[in-house]
Amino acid sequence: MAIARRTLFAAGAAAGSAALIGRASAQANWQFATPYPDSNFHTRNVRAFIADLSQATGGRLNPTLHINGTLLPMPQIKRGVQQGQVQLGEILLSAYGNEDPFFEVDGIPQLVTNFDEAKKLMDLARPYIEARFQRQGISLLYMVPWPPSGFYTNTPVESIEALRGTRMRTFNVMTNRFATLVGAAPTLVQAAEIPQAFATGVVNAMVTSAATGVDTQAWDYAKVFTPIGFTFTRNAVFVQRRALEALPADQQRSVREAAATAETRGWAMAKEAAESQQAILGQRGMTIAQATPALMEGMARVSRTMVDEWLTRAGDDGRALINAYRA
Incomplete structure (x- = not known):
């Protein structure tokens, strides 16, 4: 009888150990939502x-990726990660400016004019964004910019006044405000819906990157692309903090290391896309117009107004960021 009890105890201990090992080695069933198509960098x-x-x-750890907003549209992705509908998400950070003005600083036109300035602003803004995400139960993994953007129109844009009266596609608080300041009628349109919006006359102008123009085959609905370095808006990739902290320490470390690699790789891809995607627009028949001095002067004027407006909303953190950036 004693032997039987010892045998049962040993068997139970072995089964318990096996279960623990199984749980430790089990694959985490993570879901990853992004609003962009496979063709996008x-x-x-x-x-x-x-x-x-x-x-x-x-x-x-091998997350299942859901592209092109098929699982969650972009406005719902951040909340989806917070609530655990998905564990990983990617968003255009400035699209969440209504939630927190700090998320939209990279959407201020002409605040940064090249990749080096965009990197400086991102590095300075990162601690503020991480702190906000942490309070919301998510952890920032990496950020990657879009290539500099320009105007998509069917007639040349030789001055800021040429945009007055257009129906402009917008995608965040800043593009909405820009449209209003230049006398255009702003209309929020998600990237996947751009071709239909142009085809039905809902919009007839927009400002976005050459990469989005290629994704949406802009040559089918616009004739002219005028690159102006409007913004270097950033995408943020993040994870539900509870899901991350449930992983073994070595896997958490792997997530962080892979994220750092993705950020470095993503910046290189953005720089490459800035040239290659604009070239594709030209190859498909669009006119690539040179921005005139009058247009750029008008852009600078609007930018100054938008920086001042943003500072009134972003408080002490915003003022500290802009002061550090301009130092």
């Missing part, structure tokens, strides 16, 4: 990030 970077995670964790 941000999505290609996300897929490389997932591949790095899978390799680093021996396949125990």
Whole structure:
């Protein structure tokens, strides 16, 4: 009888150990929502990030990616991660400016005019964004900019006044405010809906990157692209903090390391896309127009107004960021 009890105890202990090992080595069933198509360089970077995670964790962490807003549209992705509908998400950070004005600083036109300035602003803003995300139960993993943007129109834009009266597609608080300041009628349109919005006359102008123009085949609805370096808005990729902290320490470390690699790779991809995607627009028949001095002077004037307005909303944190950036 004693032998039987010892045998049962040993068997139970072995089963318990096996269960613990099984749980430790089990694959985390993470879902990842992004609003962009597979052709977009941000999505290609996300897929490389997932591949790095899978390799680093021996396949125990291999998130399922849902592209093009098929699982959650972009306005719902951040809340979806906070609530655990998905564990990972990617958003255009400035699209959440209504939630917190600090998220929209990179959407101020002409505040930054090249990739080096965009990197400086991102590095200075990162601690503020991380703190806000932490309070909301999510952890920032990495940020990558879009290439500099320009105007898509069917007639030349030789001055800021040429935009007056247009029906302008907007995608965040800043583009909405810009449209209002230049006398255009702003209309919020998500990236996936751009071709239909132009085709139905809902909009007839927009300002966005060449990458989005290629994604949406802008040559089908616009004749002229005028690159002006309007903004270098950033995408943020983040994870539900509870899901991240539930992972073993080595896997948490793998997530952070893969994210750092993705950020470096993403910036290189953005710089490459700035040239290659604009070239595709030209190859498909669009006129690539040179921005006139009058247009750029008008842009600078609007930018100064928008910086001042943003500072009134962003409080002490915003003033500290802008002062550090301009130092």
